[in-house]
Amino acid sequence: MARYRTAMNDIYLLPNGGQSSDELLRLVERYKTTRLTALQLDPAAFGSTYTREIQFTYETWLSRIQNPLSKTFLSIDSTNTNQTDEIPLAQSEWVGTLTVLGPKVTSEGTTLWNTFTRENSxxxxDLAAVRNSNAIYMMAGVFVHPGYRRQGRAQRLVDAAVKRVREEAKFAGASRITIILQVNTENQAAVRLYETAGFLAVSNEKTDWRGMTWEEQLTF
Ligand SMILES: CC(C)(COP(=O)(O)OP(=O)(O)OC[C@H]1O[C@@H](n2cnc3c(N)ncnc32)[C@H](O)[C@@H]1OP(=O)(O)O)[C@@H](O)C(=O)NCCC(=O)NCCS
Incomplete structure (x- = not known):
């Protein structure tokens, strides 16, 4: 289990393979509960709904955890545990999440904003395809439980995800990295969060959702 060492030591990368079936069962249950809670508490913040996802089968939740194109970062409440304790993730308190998909490259007929669809994600x-190209990632599912907000948890989740995919894109020999996300224009907390992390607003066809990107040239 990868722990992302931050000042608070609270960020973990959810493994997408290698667990025992019992552990996997518990992870799926924890993942499902966290996601459904987010959709219930903040319905306007996401591109999906509680009504849609409550119908997902165990296999659908499992495929989300095991999706090889996705990385899910977790913020854990470790206030009651010793910093050196290795508590199994499924038994920890998940108080924040963030998922990043990718990398992909744009092909003919695709733009940044339709690179990722439900069907192709x-x-x-294909890390080889990223070589000398713009490695595109999409950030989604950013959520911190209301009782844990304004403690810098979302900031640390975003920072850990950016750091991780930047390393991956560099390793794959990408010439550039672009992380995209979409945010409801009325969601000022989220817009501020992304601006603080270095995302810039770009124009997008949808009016109630704003596209934002984080970009860096990796090689010259
Ligand atoms: C948006 C959200 C993830 C922020 O989580 P958080 O852990 O409270 O955020 P952080 O404490 O890391 O805040 C980082 C920065 O974001 C901005 N921010 C966060 N919450 C804010 C708020 N309520 N009002 C204004 N700015 C806010 C600030 O710039 C903050 O930096 P600062 O505390 O130094 O001023 C959280 O409010 C949430 O889960 N909201 C519901 C789901 C959602 O909107 N997800 C985003 C989908 S695009």
């Missing part, structure tokens, strides 16, 4: 990433 579950395959094994």
């Amino acid at each position: 579950t395959h094994t990433p």
